[in-house]
Amino acid sequence: MPTPASPPMNYLQAFGDKAEAIALLTWAMLVLSIAVVAIIALLTAAGVALRRSRLAVEDTGRAPIQRPSGGLSWITVGVAVSTLALVGSMAWNAYTMAAINRPPRAPALTIEVIGHQWWWQFRYLSDDPTQIFDTANEAHIPTGAPVRILVRSEDVIHSFWIPALGDKLDLIPGQTNASWFEANRPGAYRGQCAEYCGRQHAHMALTVVAQTPEAFHAWRAAQLRPAQRATGDxxxxxxxxxxxxxxxxxxxxxxxxxxxxxxxxxxxxxxxxxxxxxxxxxxxxxxxxxxxxxxxxxxxxxxxxxxxxxxxxxxxxxxxxx
Ligand code: HEC
Ligand SMILES: [Cu+2]
Structure with a gap:
């Protein structure tokens, strides 16, 4: 089922509360950075076009011993504007980081994400041991509910990243990191290992399939069943x-x-x-x-x-x- 979240991956388009907060900030930083470059380029061009010393030399035949003052206000205003912009974006960053730190509601489920060179193991955790199962590279989640993830690695450092659903999280050997993500629309969301982890790093992708809660529960029940018995041939x-x-x-x-x-x-x-x-x-x-x-x-x-x-x-x- 192709959705806007299908490949190519686009981190500027978000499909969940967490990713939306990040995407908005990313857009704002992008616009701010482009504005800074544009303003500096314009001022530099203006400075070149309006240079003064050569004119002074041509008029009198001598180099001026004193330059006309009056440029200082540009520096004062410039520093003030940059300081405001930087402090403002720092505050917005801190606010976003705090806002996405914890899920807004109780998570619907916890998935343990285990990184391997070069594939993903997903273990659906539960307090009831009969409800735990493993799958690989394709995780299903219900829409509209936060999903808690616990990530660790069996070998080297990997990074779990589904651009349309949230931020990156490193998988570190000997350590478990926790985070969460959420999808607000059904669809297949592509993810990718975002930390170079060896030769097949580029072939370490994953898919998160977000489904309505009913479809998700049907999928989970099917996954919990042992394999079908082999018969005949x-x-x-x-x-x-x-x-x-x-x-x-x-x-x-x-x-x-x-x-x-x-x-x-x-x-x-x-x-x-x-x-x-x-x-x-x-x-x-x-x-x-x-x-x-x-x-x-x-x-x-x-x-x-x-x-x-x-x-x-x-x-x-x-x-x-x-
Ligand atoms: C030495 C261990 C080893 C043996 C033996 C082995 N495999 Fe694998 N297999 C792996 C690993 C590791 C992967 C993951 C590779 C990757 O994606 O980088 C894998 C991946 C797979 C996959 C893809 C699964 C998925 O969901 O991506 C299939 C199918 C598979 N193996 C079938 C087989 C079959 C059939 C045999 C026997 C003929 C076999 N394997 C023997 C280690 C093994
Ligand atoms: Cu990698």
Whole structure:
């Protein structure tokens, strides 16, 4: 569903209370900065056009021993105006930072965001352990309610940034940072790692899908279910997946319980794979399983040189994970 929040990402257009406060400030700073450059350029041009000393030399044939005074007021007024503008924007900055520090209402849910080179793990937290689940690179949230995020990293520093919904937040190894964001309209909002984190940093994107609360609860209920049981031909695919891929990937309800790579329990519910690098289609999924290193060189998933028949069986099995 394309919305104004679809790519390309635009931080000057906001879709939530927090992002709106930031976007307004950003526009004001932008206009102020352009005005400053324009005024300085005009005054410099005027100063060049109205220079005086050469005229004085031409009139008398001698250099003046005294320059006409009277320019001081320009400096006084200039300093006063700049001081006002700077203090004003500083106050507005401080006000905005305080205003967005805490969510205006109680958050609807808490998502733990865990950064990995080069993908995003989302863990939906709950006081009830049976309500906790993991997904990757595509997070769903309800519209019109603040969402609390707790961010940390498994390796290097990353930065969580969804321009249309809010500010950047660093993911720092050994530390948990907290923040929140909110979307006021349904849609798919693209985010991007905003801190250089290694070779595939540019391919570390994410999508936040904001849905009506009813649609969100349906999505959450579907995510909480373990994987569909493999039957018939797929049983062989499930066994092969467990043997070849289960050390790194979890499919809840099967023996595959690896935690190094993304949880694939409901892989087919996601629109993209490999951190928004590829659309999730039969062709791209096959290509990714066959040779992830060609698509994302340096990625932490090795190219496994699977025989063609195994590849097809594993791919068909993954495509049953709705
Ligand atoms: C050594 C660990 C490892 C093994 C073994 C491994 N993977 Fe992965 N896999 C990863 C990592 C790490 C990623 C994330 C890569 C990225 O996006 O940078 C990944 C990503 C994926 C994705 C994309 C998921 C998403 O939502 O973006 C799929 C699908 C996948 N692997 C399937 C497989 C299959 C099928 C196998 C077995 C043939 C397999 N993997 C074996 C580590 C592994
Ligand atoms: Cu990065």
């Amino acid at each position: 797929l049983e062989n695919g499930e066994a092969l997946f467990g043997a070849r891929c289960g050390a790194c990937h979890t499919v809840r309800g099967t023996l595959a319980g690896g935690v190094f790579g993304p949880d694939l329990t409901h892989l087919m519910s996601r629109g993209a794979i490999a951190a928004d690098t590829l659309q999730n289609t039969t062709a791209t999924l096959t290509g990714w399983i066959a040779d992830p290193q060609r698509i994302k060189p340096g990625a932490k998933m090795p190219t496994l040189e699977l025989p063609g028949t195994e590849l097809t069986k594993i791919r068909s099995y993954l495509q049953s994970l709705k």
